[in-house]
Amino acid sequence: MSIAHDASLISPPAFGTVVFDIDSTLTGIEGIDWLAARRSPDVALAVLELTARAMSGSLAVEEVYARRLELVRPSREEIKALIRAYIANTAPGARGLLDPLRRAGVRVIVVSGGLRESCVPFCATLGFAAADVHAVPMCFSADGSYEGFDTASLLTRKNGKPALVRAMALPRPLLAIGDGITDLEIKTAGEADVFAAFAGFIRRPAICVQADHIITSMTDVLPLVFPLTQ
């Protein structure tokens, strides 16, 4: 029996809900950067810089969101390729972590600023129902070319993640886990009780300095949720 099984049997969970980010958290890549890398080096670099500035908080997410997608304009076929890349780069330990959380009765959901068409199939490989994956819907033309995204989505804006979390009235205490400013906002807006910065893929100093915990592996999540086992 694994440590994870033991933890869920002998210790009540410290959280009613765990909210995960996707890009650079449940998977090691940033979807929009990965898509941009299929364009010219100029586009790839521009998108990379915009993502880094948005996630460290030096540029507002809403200023960046449409600009990056307009530069890349990903097709339906490219989104399918991104799903495969997400899966190939799944965070080590993620699968072993999620089952004990669910068995212990913890509500586990995903809130991402990524593209829903890539996030839902990826998260399905980690056992998430589509209804528990919150991301930004895309629009495609009949030929599969890019047409746009849901500009009304809260997840394209500053404080969009906490607004969405608040609307769901999730069981508290709530633990939020992610690498970027939009994940930290769930805590600073009062919708998370604890924020763990995930630095296993990218360490963003501006985020880590405000985090309750800094973790570098998905296996670090279990001691947070089942603290009596430590």
Ligand SMILES: [Mg+2]
């Ligand atoms: Mg992220």
